[in-house]
Amino acid sequence: EVQLVQSGAEVKKPGDSLKISCKASGYSFPDYWIAWVRQMPGKGLEWMGIIYPGDSDSRYSPSFQGQVTISADKSITTAYLQWSSLKASDTAMYYCARHSGMGITGTTLMYWGQGTLVTVSS
Amino acid sequence: DIQLTQSPSSVSASVGDRVTITCRASQGISSWLGWYQQKPGKAPKLLIYAASSLQSGVPSRFSGSGSGTDFTLTISSLQPEDFATYYCQQANSLPHSFGQGTKLEIK
Numbered sequence: 450e451v452q453l454v455q456s457g458a459e460v461k462k463p464g465d466s467l468k469i470s471c472k473a474s475g476y477s478f479p480d481y482w483i484a485w486v487r488q489m490p491g492k493g494l495e496w497m498g499i500i501y502p503g504d505s506d507s508r509y510s511p512s513f514q515g516q517v518t519i520s521a522d523k524s525i526t527t528a529y530l531q532w533s534s535l536k537a538s539d540t541a542m543y544y545c546a547r548h549s550g551m552g553i554t555g556t557t558l559m560y561w562g563q564g565t566l567v568t569v570s571s
Numbered sequence: 572d573i574q575l576t577q578s579p580s581s582v583s584a585s586v587g588d589r590v591t592i593t594c595r596a597s598q599g600i601s602s603w604l605g606w607y608q609q610k611p612g613k614a615p616k617l618l619i620y621a622a623s624s625l626q627s628g629v630p631s632r633f634s635g636s637g638s639g640t641d642f643t644l645t646i647s648s649l650q651p652e653d654f655a656t657y658y659c660q661q662a663n664s665l666p667h668s669f670g671q672g673t674k675l676e677i678k
Contacts, residue, residue, distance in 0.1 A: 496668055
């Protein structure tokens with residue numbers, strides 16, 4: 450059974466750094482792209498970026514390029530999303546999700562983590 | 572980047588109604604479109620992939636159609652558990668953008 454289990458909720462202050470995780474199991478972790486999706490309170494879904502754990506090739510939405518870093522550790526089948534300096538506007542739910550197939554084009558997000566709520570407040 | 576525009580933004584309907592949601596892409600995306608359902612406090616769930624293919628385990632009252640720039644999600648006979656927010660997402664080119672969502676509410 451494919452599972453993506455995300456790390457727990459975080460409360461941080463502006464300027465703090467943060468790294469949240471997405472632990473994958475039940476499939477060959479290196480072979481499928483994993484995406485990160487943001488959902489701000491009461492708002493829609495925003496695609497942030499993806500990573501191919503096999504070689505750590507990562508791609509970002511222009512809206513998030515330079516604002517976050519996506520990484521992965523094959524040895525522990527875990528993907529990460531990190532910030533070096535959080536802002537209040539980073540307050541949101543963050544989801545990781547696995548692509549349905551091994552490519553990027555044409556593959557949708559079949560498996561989702563439960564979400565990690567990040568709250569940034571002074 | 573490809574923009575996806577969903578309509579309507581919200582719709583009120585009754586159990587048993589037929590509902591159609593539209594997603595329009597700013598440029599052609601072949602059939603690389605998915606539809607997701609999201610309930611409050613839950614992660615999105617994939618309903619339809621490749622514009623018209625029903626994800627395993629999804630009830631057959633859900634169907635998708637379209638190609639190029641215009642797509643639809645149809646729920647043939649609304650059930651109480653279908654009241655949720657629906658999103659389209661294109662998988663043709665990066666970034667894999669989402670539509671803004673359509674909230675389906677009980678009339």
